Amino acid sequence: MNDNPNLEKRIKRHLWGQKFPLEVLTDSAFLPETLEELKSLGYKNWEEGDWGIRGIGSFHDLYRLNIQLSTPGRIVLEVARFKAGAREQLFRRARALPWELWFGRPEGLIFDIRTHFHGALIHHEGQGKQALDEAIRARLEEFWGSASDSLRVIPGPRTQRIYLDISGSNVLLFLDTSGDHLGKRGYRLAPGPAPLAENRAAAIIRKLARIQPDPQWILDGMTGSGTFAFESSLFFQGLSVGGGRDFAFSQWPSYRESTKNYWSRQRIEPNVRVGQNEKVKVIANDRDDRSLGAAKMNLDQFRSRFCTGGREPRFVKGDFFSLSSKADEFIGPGWVFLNPPYDYRISGSLDQFANKLTRWIETSGLEGTLVLLLPQNRIVEKFSSIPRVFDDLVFNHGGRGVNLLGLSLK
Numbered sequence: 001m002n003d004n005p006n007l008e009k010r011i012k013r014h015l016w017g018q019k020f021p022l023e024v025l026t027d028s029a030f031l032p033e034t035l036e037e038l039k040s041l042g043y044k045n046w047e048e049g050d051w052g053i054r055g056i057g058s059f060h061d062l063y064r065l066n067i068q069l070s071t072p073g074r075i076v077l078e079v080a081r082f083k084a085g086a087r088e089q090l091f092r093r094a095r096a097l098p099w100e101l102w103f104g105r106p107e108g109l110i111f112d113i114r115t116h117f118h119g120a121l122i123h124h125e126g127q128g129k130q131a132l133d134e135a136i137r138a139r140l141e142e143f144w145g146s147a148s149d150s151l152r153v154i155p156g157p158r159t160q161r162i163y164l165d166i167s168g169s170n171v172l173l174f175l176d177t178s179g180d181h182l183g184k185r186g187y188r189l190a191p192g193p194a195p196l197a198e199n200r201a202a203a204i205i206r207k208l209a210r211i212q213p214d215p216q217w218i219l220d221g222m223t224g225s226g227t228f229a230f231e232s233s234l235f236f237q238g239l240s241v242g243g244g245r246d247f248a249f250s251q252w253p254s255y256r257e258s259t260k261n262y263w264s265r266q267r268i269e270p271n272v273r274v275g276q277n278e279k280v281k282v283i284a285n286d287r288d289d290r291s292l293g294a295a296k297m298n299l300d301q302f303r304s305r306f307c308t309g310g311r312e313p314r315f316v317k318g319d320f321f322s323l324s325s326k327a328d329e330f331i332g333p334g335w336v337f338l339n340p341p342y343d344y345r346i347s348g349s350l351d352q353f354a355n356k357l358t359r360w361i362e363t364s365g366l367e368g369t370l371v372l373l374l375p376q377n378r379i380v381e382k383f384s385s386i387p388r389v390f391d392d393l394v395f396n397h398g399g400r401g402v403n404l405l406g407l408s409l410k
């Protein structure tokens with residue numbers, strides 16, 4: 001809520017009362033998982049757009065998608081589309097937009113303007129950025145300058161990300177609605193070694209869920225900071241992954257906390273084919289005390305941010321290669337996630353690692369699927385004799401290509 005009744009009325013009418021083009025930004029490798037996730041929430045006709053998966057949605061949808069989608073990185077909103085072939089034109093057109101509805105007061109506002117120019121008539125990206133920044137500030141200062149309480153200072157910086165996309169003279173402006181990357185759920189305070197982005201782990205879980213929808217147990221075999229274990233717990237309990245954090249829209253004058261709380265508390269509808277088996281056990285294993293210490297710190301955060309009702313991953317110390325079907329936990333088919341250390345951190349050579357894992361797959365007696373993340377192309381072929389549950393794929397993890405293999409156990 002804000003203290004200007006006229007502005008409040010306009011926000012209600014022009015923002016909450018309207019629909020906007022929204023784009024869900026996700027890794028190209030996991031596009032099918034995000035589309036499937038959207039569909040499971042009832043967003044059926046969303047398709048690939050300029051930047052991501054595109055659809056039309058209201059502010060309610062905007063809140064819901066940020067809070068409930070587990071696989072994307074960000075959700076952006078198309079705020080305007082117009083023509084500008086020169087800097088001055090960009091300034092004039094951008095200044096005419098009602099930025100006061102989006103951002104409220106100018107005090108403490110910092111714009112993080114990201115540019116994407118392709119064959120733009122305004123050649124200089126820096127000039128485009130500056131023109132947009134000045135236009136928004138000019139509009140806000142003009143609007144608030146005439147308001148009676150214009151001297152009120154809002155403490156602390158408020159960063160808002162804007163995307164300026166120009167091709168030829170076509171200008172496209174997107175507002176980032178997410179703020180921090182959506183992968184950040186808020187539970188991972190201690191990242192451990194080479195942590196996997198939470199949304200990528202969620203996408204891999206959803207991929208596997210479509211293929212083997214009814215696991216009896218989950219094992220995150222080299223858990224590090226616990227990402228696969230935590231994401232599995234959220235998934236199986238149908239919890240809203242964004243329920244424990246804030247978003248860029250939380251800083252907007254249009255913000256409605258009650259709507260955010262509503263979607264944060266909602267469980268995902270049971271019309272999804274998988275994801276409602278609350279009883280599935282999640283076991284997270286690591287041999288290293290430091291990694292386990294980090295994971296347990298994250299568990300405390302996880303508890304404080306999500307309503308887990310005591311159903312949480314169980315962290316255990318041990319060598320992955322000594323785990324077998326002799327343990328009571330691993331009865332029936334399950335899922336194993338294995339994100340081993342990279343390069344030099346694997347003790348022994350990569351070939352030795354591949355041989356050891358192949359032997360384990362043949363002898364452990366565990367049933368189900370093992371999802372393996374391998375940053376080295378070279379050893380993918382070492383697993384060629386093991387049947388796959390999905391085609392090998394490569395995704396981007398911290399700027400490097402990681403191979404994702406779905407290996408069939410027994």
Ligand SMILES: C[S@@+](CC[C@H](N)C(=O)[O-])C[C@H]1O[C@@H](n2cnc3c(N)ncnc32)[C@H](O)[C@@H]1O
Nearest residue numbers: 195196222224225227286287288291319320339
């Ligand atoms: C790349 S990290 C895992 C990152 C994890 N996916 C995350 O998001 O934080 C690899 C982990 O494997 C553990 N590890 C390596 N070899 C192991 C083994 N034989 N048994 C159990 N854990 C092992 C390391 O201690 C380290 O914590």
